[in-house]
Amino acid sequence: MTLRVAIVGGGPAGIYAADQLVKSEVDVSIDILERLPAPFGLVRYGVAPDHPRIKEIIKALQRVLLHPEVRLLGNVDLGDDIKLEELREFYDAVIVATGARADRDLGIPGEDLRGSYGAADFVSWYDSHPDAPTTRPLEAEHVAVLGAGNVALDVAGVLAKTGDEMLTTDIPAHVYEGLKAKRATDVHVFARRGPAYAKFSPLELRELAHSPNVDVIVHPEGFEVDDASMAHIAKNKQAKMVLDTLSNWVGREPTGKPHRIHLHFLEQPVEITGDGAVETLRTERTRLVGDDSVRRHRPDHRLGRPGRLPRRRLSQHLGRRPAVR
Numbered sequence: 001m002t003l004r005v006a007i008v009g010g011g012p013a014g015i016y017a018a019d020q021l022v023k024s025e026v027d028v029s030i031d032i033l034e035r036l037p038a039p040f041g042l043v044r045y046g047v048a049p050d051h052p053r054i055k056e057i058i059k060a061l062q063r064v065l066l067h068p069e070v071r072l073l074g075n076v077d078l079g080d081d082i083k084l085e086e087l088r089e090f091y092d093a094v095i096v097a098t099g100a101r102a103d104r105d106l107g108i109p110g111e112d113l114r115g116s117y118g119a120a121d122f123v124s125w126y127d128s129h130p131d132a133p134t135t136r137p138l139e140a141e142h143v144a145v146l147g148a149g150n151v152a153l154d155v156a157g158v159l160a161k162t163g164d165e166m167l168t169t170d171i172p173a174h175v176y177e178g179l180k181a182k183r184a185t186d187v188h189v190f191a192r193r194g195p196a197y198a199k200f201s202p203l204e205l206r207e208l209a210h211s212p213n214v215d216v217i218v219h220p221e222g223f224e225v226d227d228a229s230m231a232h233i234a235k236n237k238q239a240k241m242v243l244d245t246l247s248n249w250v251g252r253e254p255t256g257k258p259h260r261i262h263l264h265f266l267e268q269p270v271e272i273t274g275d276g277a278v279e280t281l282r283t284e285r286t287r288l289v290g291d292d293s294v295r296r297h298r299p300d301h302r303l304g305r306p307g308r309l310p311r312r313r314l315s316q317h318l319g320r321r322p323a324v325r
C-alpha cells in the first residue's frame with residue numbers, strides 16, 4: 001500500500017525529507033505544500049546573491065522535485081489555506097518543515113524605530129521575496145549590523161559592496177538600483193562576545209576582504225582571547241580558522257578603498273535612540289568571564305566604561321534580530 005505523505009514547506013528541509021522518503025524501501029506518494037509560488041525557501045530568498053556557489057544547491061533540490069512520486073503544490077499556506085487537522089485526515093503522515101519566518105526581537109529600547117530592520121526583513125528585499133517591498137531606502141552613511149554570524153557578514157557585504165560589484169549576481173533591476181543609490185560608506189558589525197566566538201564561516205570571512213571596494217577593519221579594542229576562548233577553538237576547527245584570520249587582520253590599517261566594514265568585539269547593543277528614526281546606537285563593553293559567556297562591565301569597572309557611539313554617526317542599523325529563526 002502506498003504511504004501518502006504531506007510535507008509542508010518547500011525549503012531544503014522539506015525537499016531533503018522527500019528525498020529520503022523516495023530513496024527508502026517504502027512505497028510513497030508525496031505532496032510538498034509551499035506557501036510561496038516558488039520552492040527552495042531561504043536558498044532562494046535568504047542566501048545572499050553574491051554567493052552563487054551556495055545557490056547551486058538548487059540544482060540538487062530540483063532533481064528531487066522532478067521525481068515522479070513527488071508533487072509540489074505552490075501557493076498553499078498551512079494555517080490559512082488548509083489546517084493541520086485536515087492534512088492529517090487526507091494523508092497518512094505529515095512533516096512540517098516551515099523554517100523560520102520571523103525575526104527575533106532583541107528586547108532593547110528603540111528597536112522599532114524607522115531605519116531598524118531585522119535581518120530576515122532586510123535580506124528578503126535584496127533576494128526579492130514576494131512578501132518584501134521592492135523599494136528599501138538606504139540613506140545612512142554609517143550602518144550598524146548587530147551579531148557576528150554569517151547573516152551579519154552577508155548583510156554587511158551587500159551594504160558595503162558597490163551596486164556595480166553586485167551586477168554579476170542574479171539581483172533584479174530594482175535591487176541593483178537600490179544598491180547603486182545607497183550611501184553607506186562604513187558598516188559596523190558588533191559582536192557581544194570575543195573573536196573566538198564569532199560564528200562566521202572561515203571562507204565567507206576571507207572572501208569579504210577580496211572586494212576591490214571594501215577594507216575590512218578589525219578593531220583592537222575588545223579583541224580579547226582568554227583561556228576559555230583557547231579551549232573553545234581547540235574543540236572547533238572553524239572557530240580557530242576564523243580567529244586566525246581575524247588575528248592577522250587586527251589593527252591593520254585601511255588601504256584606502258572607498259568602503260569599510262568594521263568588526264567590533266565585546267560590544268553589546270543596549271539602546272537605539274532617535275526622533276522617530278534611528279540616530280544613535282548605544283553599546284556597552286562586555287568582558288569575557290571564562291565560561292564562553294560575557295558579562296557587561298559595570299560603569300566603574302577598571303577595564304572600561306559603557307561605550308557610546310557619537311550621536312548621528314550611526315543613523316541606521318540593520319540586523320536588529322541577527323538570528324533568523
Ligand SMILES: Cc1cc2nc3c(=O)[nH]c(=O)nc-3n(C[C@H](O)[C@H](O)[C@H](O)COP(=O)(O)OP(=O)(O)OC[C@H]3O[C@@H](n4cnc5c(N)ncnc54)[C@H](O)[C@@H]3O)c2cc1C
Pocket residue numbers: 008009010011012013014033034035036039040041042043046047048051054076077078079097098099100101123151154324
Ligand atoms: C539570510 C540567510 C542566509 C543564509 N545563507 C546561507 C548560506 O549561504 N549557506 C548555507 O548553507 N545556509 C545559509 N542559510 C541557512 C539556510 O538557508 C537555512 O538553514 C535553510 O534554508 C533552512 O531550511 P528550511 O527548509 O528549514 O527552511 P526555509 O529555507 O526557510 O524553508 C521553509 C519553507 O517553508 C515555507 N513555509 C513557511 N511557512 C509555511 C506555511 N505556513 N505553509 C506552507 N509553506 C510554508 C517557506 O515559504 C519556505 O519555502 C542562510 C539563512 C539565512 C536566514
Ligand SMILES: NC(=O)c1ccc[n+]([C@@H]2O[C@H](COP(=O)([O-])OP(=O)(O)OC[C@H]3O[C@@H](n4cnc5c(N)ncnc54)[C@H](OP(=O)(O)O)[C@@H]3O)[C@@H](O)[C@H]2O)c1
Pocket residue numbers: 051054106146147148149150151152154191192193197198199201204268269322323324
Ligand atoms: N554563507 C553561509 O554559509 C551562510 C550565510 C548565512 C547564514 N548561514 C547560516 O544560517 C544560520 C543562521 O545564521 P545567523 O547569522 O542568523 O545566526 P548565528 O550564526 O546564530 O549568529 C547570530 C549572531 O547574533 C548574535 N546575537 C544573537 N542574539 C543577540 C542579541 N540579543 N544581542 C547581540 N547579539 C546577538 C549571536 O551572538 P552569540 O554568539 O553571543 O549568541 C551571533 O553572533 C547559521 O547556521 C549560519 O551559518 C550560512
